[in-house]
Amino acid sequence: GVEIRQKVVQIDPKEQEDFDRELKALLQESLESRKSEARSRLTLNMMVPMNVLEGSKDPRAIESESGEETVDEEGGNVRVKVLMKKGHKQQTKQMLIPADSSLVQSTKQQEAAELEE
Amino acid sequence: GRRACGGGCRAQLRGVSWSWHRGGRVRAKHKEVCLHKDSPLGETILECYNCGCRNVFLLGFISAKSENVVVLLCREPCLNVNALKDMNWDLSQWCPLIDDRCFLSWLVKASSFYQIPSEQEQLRARQISAQQINKVEELWKTNPDAALEDLEKPGVDDEPQPVVLKYEDAYQYQNVFAPLIKLEADYDKMMKESQSKDNVTVRWDIGLNKKRVAYFVFPKEDNELRLVPGDELRLRYPGDSAHPTWQSVGHVIKLTAQEEVALELRASQGVPTELNVGFSVDFVWKSTSFDRMQGAMKTFAVDETSVSGYIYHHLLGHEVEHQIIRNTLPRRFGAPGLPELNASQVLAVKSVLQKPVSLIQGPPGTGKTVTSAAIVYHMAKQGQGQVLVCAPSNVAVDQLAEKISSTGLKVVRLCAKSREAVSSPVEHLTLHYQVRHLDTSDKSELHKLQQLKDEQGELSSSDEKKYKALKRATEREILQSADVICCTCVGAGDPRLSNFRFRQVLIDESTQSTEPECLIPLVLGVKQVVLVGDHCQLGPVIMCKKAARAGLAQSLFERLVILGVKPFRLQVQYRMHPCLSEFPSNCFYEGTLQNGVTVNERQSSGIDFPWPVPNRPMFFYVQMGQEEISASGTSYLNRTEAANVEKIVTTFLRSGVVPSQIGVITPYEGQRAYIVNYMSRNGSLRQQLYKEIEVASVDSFQGREKDYIILSCVRSNEHQGIGFLNDPRRLNVALTRARYGIVILGNPKVLSKQPLWNSLLTHYKEHECLVEGPLNNLKQSMVQFQKPKKIYN
Ligand SMILES: [Zn+2]
Ligand SMILES: [Zn+2]
Ligand SMILES: [Zn+2]
Incomplete structure (x- = not known):
């Protein structure tokens, strides 16, 4: 895992502050621009296709980049399938993400918590 | 956002991540990001899996509860849709794309352009000046692969030969202007061709001339590009299992008040009028106007009969004997x-x-x-x-x-x-x-x-x-x-x-x-x-x-x-109430402007508006709210001013002024867009009334007039300065649009640093028109001005 934030240091705190303020404004503005979109009108299209869950190898159903083997962890990385849409077609792409990334970490914690229950 | 992979996307992402590393400013011109083909996901435009939203500031990953499957989901509205909670997704662990001021490193890692900088590189990175960033970003517009090193290459950073007052001959004239026109043409082309829009919804009509007309909304963000009638656009359908790909070029014939574009298509056959969604729109750039400028300069140089001898020398700045036309x-x-x-x-x-x-x-x-x-x-x-x-x-x-x-x-x-x-x-x-x-x-x-x-x-x-x-x-x-x-x-x-x-x-x-x-x-x-x-x-x-x-x-x-x-x-003005023309006349026209209209002719009779000084329909409304950078990252907005603009508009409307009499102007596109939005959502009167009010940039209002003008200045900060407002010519235009009355909203503490604004503020203060407080109880403001920084020449 590579940590950027530990290395990029020595930034003028004033600049940092300005930056944070601008970033916050950007986020807020983005959020607000979307809030008007009526949630009720929104159609959900979030079903995970069965073939993805089952690890189907039918290339016509999903375009999986390569890698039959879905080893869970390799060299500190976790292999995940990113589900995307190409037009109306669902497809997955595989990619490695660092095991210490917050996405993996939070999922793991969640799993652990569920096991404990 | 640019769609195709021409590398422009790279520049965009680089633009985002670069600024991030600098920690300096948010200069994310595009909220949309396309990953490079060498990135882990390949060439991909990042978008919400559910709704297709591409604003990277809103996107994040969620993972499925049981499998190693992840999707991108937007925070608003998709993450908050109740129905999702019952599904297989773990919403509580939503992980934003932009985290701790950085783009998720593993998502962009391994692509050729975005390497996690080495210690050494970072040392170097820290020494980059804001000016250099600007220059690299400008380079990206024409060369997406440009790097900092390219700034040092000969030729790249060379400024073109500047214009002069006098030219030896028309060839020298052409040698100076031709490269400038070329630069502007290249920039114009770059910018317009990067304005493609996807997921456009179309409705169809047939014009009187029997031609197909497509109506659609071309979202008007606060970017520089404005469509005008006559512009050429390409409408495309990417095709699906039941419909072939299709495209046609057409001309914009009008823009409706609802910001809808009417495009008259060249194609009459095979138009997929049974479809309405999923279209894409591109701008078709034309070189005509630039070609004609180049052509005119050439004619000027080679054709002796193109202009008279007298005018030839006159235009080039040569000494010419005074000539009188005997008519x-x-x-x-x-x-x-x-x-x-x-x-x-x-x-x-x-x-x-x-x-x-x-x-x-x-x-x-x-x-x-x-x-x-x-x-x-x-x-x-x-x-x-x-x-x-x-x-x-x-x-x-x-x-x-x-x-x-x-x-x-x-x-x-x-x-x-x-x-x-x-x-x-x-x-x-x-x-x-x-x-x-x-x-x-x-x-x-x-x-x-x-x-x-x-x-x-x-x-x-x-x-x-x-x-x-x-x-x-x-x-x-x-x-x-x-x-x-x-x-x-x-x-x-x-x-x-x-x-x-x-x-x-x-x-x-x-x-x-x-x-x-x-x-x-x-x-x-x-x-x-x-x-x-x-x-x-x-x-x-x-x-x-x-x-x-x-x-x-x-x-x-x-x-x-x-x-x-x-x-x-010309010295007699027939537009402004005499008290509105006083300052512009003194400040921009050496006091020579005379009034061709009387106070009585510009009396707002029957209008009950709280002007602080009766018979003086003007005031400067003191605002202290902070400015913010707009969503596009290239413009500014000011929420407090926007809120007060709405109150003033509402007061005007209540007092009997009709929407067509009111113009709201502001130097910033970001604020223009924000005010339009704010009024339509928060205006306390009928929606339609606010929709009919023209909200425009100062620049686009040149040559126009309205009975009442509300000017929102926007800029309000400690150290950044006032940008656009610095140009005295923009101030002149802003101050001279109103016939009956003007309200200016701004922060005197910030504006007074500039000499011209300082004298405007002083003018308003001397006439007891510098006020603060609620609109129904305006009080003279005692706010202290700052010393102006430089003498304006
Ligand atoms: Zn873009
Ligand atoms: Zn690309
Ligand atoms: Zn969404």
Whole structure:
């Protein structure tokens, strides 16, 4: 895992502050621009296709980049399938993400918590 | 956002991540990001799996509860949809794409452009100046692969040769201006072609001419690009299992009040009118106007007859002997069908008629269109052939054509072919209308073919040939019989005028056109030229900073003024309440502006509005809210000011003012968009009322007027300065749009640092018009001004 934030240091705190303020404004503005979109009108299209869950190898159903083997962890990385849409077609792409990334970490914690229950 | 992988996407992502690393500023011009083909996900535009939203500031990953499957989901609204909670997704662990000021490193890692910087690289990175970042970002526009090192390569960072006052000859002139026009053209092309939009929803219609018209919303973000009628767009359908891919080019024929675009398609067959969603729109860039400028400069250089000898040397800044045109002057200088001229207008007409080159300065509301029309009338009566009348904008040309036509002269308004379907207030004067409606028996053949073409959409090739020949002949006939031809400056380069010669040319709004643009109408044989404009208002818009810095933004009018040609100034203004014209007159026109309207004529009778000083319909409303960077990252907004703009608008409406009387103006696109949005959501009166109120940028309001103007200044910060507001010409334009009253919203603490604003604030304070507090209880403000920083020259 590579940590950027530990290395990029020595930034003028004033600049940092300005930056944070601008970033916050950007986020807020983005959020607000979307809030008007009526949630009720929104159609959900979030079903995970069965073939993805089952690890189907039918290339016509999903375009999986390569890698039959879905080893869970390799060299500190976790292999995940990113589900995307190409037009109306669902497809997955595989990619490695660092095991210490917050996405993996939070999922793991969640799993652990569920096991404990 | 740019769609295709041309590397432009790379530049965008780089633009985002770069700024992030710098920790300096958010300069994310595009909220949309396309990953490079070498990134872990390959060439992919990041978007919400559920709704397709591409705003990276809103996107994050969620994972499925059981499997190693992740998707991108937007925070608003998708993450908050209740129904999702019951599904297989773990919403609580949503992980944003931009985390701790950085783009998720593993997502962009391993692509060639985005390497996690090594220690060494970072050391170097820290030494980059803001100026260098700007330069690299400018390089990305033309070379997406550019790196910091490229700044050091010879040639790349070279500033082009700047404009000068005097030129040896027309070749030197061309050598200076041609590269600047090229720079501007390249920039324009880059920018427009990057404006593709996907997921566009279309509704279909058929025009009176039986052509297909597609209506759709082309989201108007606060970016630089504005669509105008006549623009060419390509509408595409990417195709799906049931429908083939399809595309057609068309012209924008109008923009509705709801910001909907009407596109008249060239294709008549195979249009997928059964479909409505999933279309894409691209901008089709045209080089025509730039080609015509280059062509005019070439003609100026190689063709001795293009302009008279006197004008040739005059334009190049050479010493020329004073010349008088010996014409018998008319007994009266007014013209039939026009209002009576005032003394300064009469003098202007008289002096112009005797000089081969003259400049007329028309401050706001001084009747320069009427004066121009009178000049053209007398020129046409001198019998030296047809007069050519131009302006940079179509709106100005239309206004002038109408005024000139009312003197009884025969006027033809020549429109670009791409604008023939655009409705015009002077349609009866347009060439294409006259061709269709010329009623003589020998035109019956043309009419027959036209009718056939309208009905069938196309003609057989032999008929088409005949039709074109007949049409061309008729066009020439109509043009030849005109006293005056009106077109835009660029329109003067239309091939239909290539065999025409014009000895007398008048160019209105000439201070808003670049020199090469101004040259297009001149190189058709000019012997007498009149440039009308006002160099104390805003000049031409130049998008490419490099070209602007080199002087492309300076008009020919301005250069002639600097060379010592004294413009003739119109001095009586008929627009503003006398108390509104006082400051602009003193500040921009040496106090020479006289009022042609009285206080009584500008009394807002029956309007119950809380002006702090009765009979003085103006105030500066003190605002302390902070400015913010707008969502696009390239503009500013100010929420407090926007909220108060809405209150003022509502108060005006309640007091009996109608929406069409009110104009809200602001220097920033970000604020313009925000105010429109804010009013429609928070206005306490009927929605429709707010929709009818024009909210515009100061720049786009030049040449216009409203009874009441509300000006939102936006800038309010500790250290950043006031940007756009620094330009005195923008302030002049902003202050001179109102007829009956003006309200200015701004932060005096910040604005007073600039000398000109300082004197404006002092002016308002002295008249007890600097106020704060709630609108129904305005109190004089005691806010302290800052010392102005530099003396404005
Ligand atoms: Zn973009
Ligand atoms: Zn790309
Ligand atoms: Zn979404």
